[in-house]
Amino acid sequence: EIVLTQSPGTLSLSPGEGATLSCRASQSVSNSYLAWYQQKPGQAPRVLIYGTSRRATGIPDRFSGSGSGTDFALTISRLEPEDSAVYYCQQYGNSPPLLTFGPGTKVDIK
Amino acid sequence: QVQLQQWGAGLLKPSETLSLTCGVYGVSLSGYYWSWIRQSPGTGLEWIGEINHSGITNYNPSLKSRVTISVDTSKNQFSLKLSSVTAADTAVYYCARAIVWARYFDLWGRGTLVTVSS
Numbered sequence: 001e002i003v004l005t006q007s008p009g010t011l012s013l014s015p016g017e018g019a020t021l022s023c024r025a026s027q028s029v030s031n032s033y034l035a036w037y038q039q040k041p042g043q044a045p046r047v048l049i050y051g052t053s054r055r056a057t058g059i060p061d062r063f064s065g066s067g068s069g070t071d072f073a074l075t076i077s078r079l080e081p082e083d084s085a086v087y088y089c090q091q092y093g094n095s096p097p098l099l100t101f102g103p104g105t106k107v108d109i110k
Numbered sequence: 111q112v113q114l115q116q117w118g119a120g121l122l123k124p125s126e127t128l129s130l131t132c133g134v135y136g137v138s139l140s141g142y143y144w145s146w147i148r149q150s151p152g153t154g155l156e157w158i159g160e161i162n163h164s165g166i167t168n169y170n171p172s173l174k175s176r177v178t179i180s181v182d183t184s185k186n187q188f189s190l191k192l193s194s195v196t197a198a199d200t201a202v203y204y205c206a207r208a209i210v211w212a213r214y215f216d217l218w219g220r221g222t223l224v225t226v227s228s
Contacts, residue, residue: 001171035214044204044218045155051212088155092213097168099145099213101155 002027002093004102012108013079021074021105023089028069033092036065036074038085039104045088049074076107084109112136114219116205118190122226128192132205132219139163139183143208145215146179146190150201160208161188195226 003026011019023034031052037045047056049065052072062077076083089102118130132144139162146158159169161179169177178191192199203224207217 032212033214035212037215044206044221045215046218047214047216050209050214050216056216090155090214096171097160098170099157099160099208101157103154 001098002029002091002100004089004091004100006087006089006102006105008105009103010106010108012110015079015081015109017079019076019079019107021076021087021107023067023072023074023102025070025072025091027093029072029091029093031068034065034067034072035090036063037088037090038083039088040085048087079107079109081109083107112217114205114207114217116203116219116222118203118222118224120222120224122195122224124196124226124228125194126226128195128199128203128224129189130203130205130222130224131187131189133185133187134207135186137207139181139186139188141210143168143210143213144181144188145206145208147204147206147215148199148201149204149221152198153201156201158190158192158203162210197226200224200226 005024007022034052036049039045053065086104088104116132143160145160161167176193181188202221204221205219206215
């Protein structure tokens, strides 16, 4: 089983600043199978990035994804108060088929 | 409008069977994988398993012995059964649609809180 570790656990930032969230895998992950989600309280997660770097429909270009192998990152530029949320990475491995999520990074914009 | 609507019992006693159904509206079951995911404060987001329109399933090995996911193509819905529940199964359960080639979730239900308590 591929285990995902995210850092930092919490980020407190001001509007207009940038943030880089890290997702590290215990084994190599195919670039096709790494995604990022945003979750706000009381809501289901919403996909931001899939295939490591492809933005989902309707996601502003302030959100970008990068990485390969075992190290991936989500970068958020020009933070806005509405970006306050928990961000999760997720991977899929196919031998055997298993999807796992990271523990999340909480981003607080004040 | 494409959406997932989920329903099922929200309060169970230990040893009972959790049963949830997810109705798929505005899109065919074909061409996607349909998953159940749960979220609790203690374990975060946990993928339970998935099914496609043909009934092919994949399960999380940690839950496989207790999980059954089924599909009803005539009603355009899929279901989850989790047997012998304990307090550790208390969580918000989501149904979600996965894009096959990249296995990410682009459509989610609103979630159902399931509490296991005696």
